[in-house]
Amino acid sequence: MGPFEMDRAPDFPETFAGLKYDSVDENVFHSSEDKMSNMKHFLMEPKHDNIAVDSFLGLGMENMGIGSNMEEFSHGFDFSFLPDYGGLDYCSTQDVEAGLELEILDGFLDEVDEVEDIYASHNLSSIETEVKKKVSELDGDPYGLMNFSSETYSPRISGSIGLSEWSKETVPNAESKNVSSDKIKDSLDTHCFYASEDDRKPLSTFISSWGKRGKNRKKNLRNTACSRLNSSGRRMSSVSYDFRPRKGPMKKYIQTSTENTLSDDDQLTSSESEDDISVTNTSKSRSDRRKHQRMWTVDEVVKLVDGISHFGVGKWTDIKNLFFHSASYRTPVDIRDKWRNLLKASYTEKRNDSIQAEEKRRSGVYPIPKDILHRVRELASLHPYPLSKSLSFAHDSSRSLSISRKKKKKNEY
């Protein structure tokens, strides 16, 4: 855990407690208690009012003397966590209380994987401003996500709601500010519950995530970076994971502290960097640059289906913005590709069951729930998709050979 002074981690609660928090509600900080539980309690406190949250989110930050203690504050965090997205996602999928919490939570969790986020956590001042920005962003959510609820996510709405009603719900309104305050608090609670579940994921993870959010959302598409890399040729293997555009702090950090980069790299980028490095060392021509493949969770598939049912096929940017707003790694193209695969899957499943079941058993990938596949098929018939041309023959048995070949090529991205 070298570079970030793990030994200092235990100091964190004291450090934080040492800050002036006069403006913060008293019962938020149970002054006694031990170490992290103190902090967790602060965030998990179910009864705390919005003042506490606002203070924490930076609205009261300037009163906390953060400026002078900033360095110590950030160093108190434990950066040794690994972006265990799968586990977290599992948790999030279990809690489908409301679509909002899911969305927000997703946002927090997704960007845990963003390496730059970790480095961002070194700069609390920027976080402070960014968090403020984030709060305002939430308040003024252009899509009214705070009020969003689809029939899939909201158990309260048992029946299917019409599109008109749905869009009405998503339209920003005057109450959105009030709602968002509560929602932020709720998401805080929810999120911190997960944080407490796994000690490897310290608060810095989420705090830094907040700081990053809303900065360069749509610009995060890798198109330009990829083409630039093509022209430039190759990259150093030591920074092989840096094929994606990074923020300033990242680059700077690599250059300055070389000795720490290695151990840090292992911790922060986990399988992603590991994969890239191993590949680069051997044959850099192979999958030189390939975004780390994230498995599509059933949750995401549901979101995709919802998005298509609401926007229609082809509006992938809209779908991305609304349903995958928090998932920075799902580009509109990714979403479209997934839909393509879903279509294929829906038809292939309809065609044959035994072969498919076997294949799934072998791949060990959880199958897409049948109801989802049904929805996919419905949408497919509803919205014509060019690919349906090549899928149409899925009904005849004459071209079964070609189909099986395609099935083999199919990857569950």
Next chain:
DNA sequence: CTTAGGG
């Protein structure tokens, strides 16, 4: 930049 298609 966003989509559609093919790799």
Next chain:
DNA sequence: CCCTAAG
């Protein structure tokens, strides 16, 4: 998931 072409 990547890459490219076309609008």
